[in-house]
Every structure is written in C-alpha cells, then in structure tokens.
Amino acid sequence: MAERPRTALVTGGARGIGWATCEELAGQGWRVVVADIDATAATRQAASNRSMLPCELDVRDPASVEAAIATAVDELGSLDGLVNNAGIQLHSRLEDLSFEDWATVLDVNLHGALRCMQAAGRQMLAQGRGAIVNVVSVAAARGAPGRAPYVASKSALVGLTRTAAVEWATRGVRVNAVGPGYVQTDLMQHQVDAGLFQLGPVITRTPLGRLASSAEIARTIRFLLSDEASYVTGQVIYADGGFLADYGVPSSVMGGDASAQH
Numbered sequence: 001m002a003e004r005p006r007t008a009l010v011t012g013g014a015r016g017i018g019w020a021t022c023e024e025l026a027g028q029g030w031r032v033v034v035a036d037i038d039a040t041a042a043t044r045q046a047a048s049n050r051s052m053l054p055c056e057l058d059v060r061d062p063a064s065v066e067a068a069i070a071t072a073v074d075e076l077g078s079l080d081g082l083v084n085n086a087g088i089q090l091h092s093r094l095e096d097l098s099f100e101d102w103a104t105v106l107d108v109n110l111h112g113a114l115r116c117m118q119a120a121g122r123q124m125l126a127q128g129r130g131a132i133v134n135v136v137s138v139a140a141a142r143g144a145p146g147r148a149p150y151v152a153s154k155s156a157l158v159g160l161t162r163t164a165a166v167e168w169a170t171r172g173v174r175v176n177a178v179g180p181g182y183v184q185t186d187l188m189q190h191q192v193d194a195g196l197f198q199l200g201p202v203i204t205r206t207p208l209g210r211l212a213s214s215a216e217i218a219r220t221i222r223f224l225l226s227d228e229a230s231y232v233t234g235q236v237i238y239a240d241g242g243f244l245a246d247y248g249v250p251s252s253v254m255g256g257d258a259s260a261q262h
C-alpha cells in the first residue's frame with residue numbers, strides 16, 4: 001500500500017523562510033497548508049503547487065488559529081507537522097520602548113506560537129504522532145541592541161520549545177527550534193532599507209562570510225520535521241553560518257593570523 005503523504009501547516013508561509021519551507025516540504029512529497037495573515041499572497045503562492053493549500057491565518061487571533069488547524073485536518077486528513085514561522089520586529093531603544101510595541105511583538109512571535117502549538121498539539125496528541133518546529137533566531141542566544149521585544153520573544157520561545165518537548169515526548173510529539181542567523185528575506189531587506197541594519201559588518205562577523213538563503217533554513221526545518229530526526233526533541237539547531245560559535249573578536253586582533261605560535 002502506498003504511504004500517505006505527510007501533512008504540515010506553515011505559519012507566515014507566504015514569503016521568506018516560511019515560503020521556502022512550504023516549497024521544501026512540497027518538494028519532498030508533503031502536503032502543505034500555506035497559512036498567512038496576507039491571504040492574497042498565500043493564495044497566489046499556493047496556486048503554484050498542487051501539494052499546497054492556502055489559508056488565511058492571524059496567529060494573534062485564537063479563533064483564526066483554531067480555524068486554520070481545523071482546515072488543515074479537514075482538508076489533509078491529519079496534521080503531521082507545524083512550523084511556527086510567523087514573526088515580526090519593532091525597533092526602539094529600551095529606555096523609550098512603549099509597552100504597546102513590546103506587547104505587539106510578543107503577541108505574534110511568542111503568544112502566536114503558543115496558540116498554534118496548543119491547537120496543533122491537541123490534534124497531534126490525539127493522533128499519537130507529530131512534530132513541531134519553532135523558528136527562533138540567533139537573537140534567542142544573544143542580546144541585540146534596539147530589539148528587546150524580539151530577543152525576549154525568541155528566547156522565551158526556546159523555553160517553550162523545551163517544555164513542550166519534555167511534556168509531549170512520551171505521547172509521540174517532538175518539538176524543536178531552528179535559529180537562523182542572517183537570512184536574505186523581505187524582513188531583512190526592510191531593515192536594511194530603513195537604515196536599521198548594515199549588512200557589511202554582519203557578513204564580516206559571520207564565519208561562512210555570507211547571508212543564508214531561505215532554502216538553507218527550510219532544509220533544516222524539514223530535517224527536524226522528518227523521521228530522520230526521530231530521536232531529536234527539545235533542541236535548537238542554529239543554522240547561522242557559525243555566527244554563535246565564533247568568539248566575536250576578529251582573528252587579526254586575536255593573533256589568529258600569525259604564523260608563529262608562542
């Protein structure tokens with residue numbers, strides 16, 4: 001008997017890392033719900049691939065989340081994977097940060113992921129099978145000036161990932177996170193265009209010496225969703241070109257370029 005295709009829902013699936021993940025999963029035979037607050041973009045993207053289904057989703061709205069998970073299960077028959085990818089950033093110096101901006105970012109990046117994990121988790125626990133990947137960031141592991149709510153949301157999401165992983169491990173549901181370094185996406189480009197980010201120093205600071213493509217992050221996400229990662233749960237894989245592994249001080253300053261050793 002032919003094996004039934006695996007099924008997944010990707011939040012923020014209409015562009016950037018989310019869209020690359022939809023393409024990667026569909027390319028590996030999965031059926032995918034492209035779920036995004038931008039319903040027009042989700043519909044346009046999903047129309048390009050017969051394995052995809054568009055869905056309007058606002059992760060800030062509990063009813064919208066419940067409806068999206070129900071649509072996925074109704075249309076695809078089950079839900080094997082969830083990718084919590086939808087994320088936003090707002091910038092402010094900490095001393096000037098409004099509580100409104102703080103709450104806006106946390107509501108999407110952290111509470112949105114929690115809502116989706118709970119709704120999809122209930123379905124996966126009932127099936128006795130499932131895998132969840134939360135998209136965090138290198139900002140989960142470092143302070144980043146001007147980005148307090150973003151950093152707080154991503155590091156809290158790592159804690160939520162670990163807790164869900166240990167709580168659901170014996171019931172067939174694995175939960176992991178992928179922490180991208182700097183990726184060439186709309187989100188990144190908007191920051192560069194707004195003068196909030198300079199690519200040159202970031203590339204110099206990244207041992208692989210370049211930004212990631214969305215496809216490179218998508219492959220890491222797909223690995224964690226797949227049975228190849230059957231013994232992996234509660235982990236964060238930083239797909240960051242070596243960013244976090246690096247000491248952060250140029251080798252010229254550290255004497256790493258010197259041929260003589262003392």
Ligand SMILES: NC(=O)c1ccc[n+]([C@@H]2O[C@H](COP(=O)([O-])OP(=O)(O)OC[C@H]3O[C@@H](n4cnc5c(N)ncnc54)[C@H](O)[C@@H]3O)[C@@H](O)[C@H]2O)c1
Pocket residue numbers: 011012013014015016017018035036037038057058059060084085086087088108112135136137138179180181182183184185186187188
């Ligand atoms: N781009 C990077 O360099 C980078 C680095 C580290 C982590 N990340 C993380 O990766 C994820 C994707 O980033 P990206 O660069 O692809 O972003 P992007 O802005 O290109 O795409 C984000 C998508 O999320 C959707 N979205 C926004 N709010 C939503 C909501 N309330 N409900 C549902 N969908 C919503 C948007 O419509 C958009 O399609 C984010 O969680 C981000 O924090 C990105």
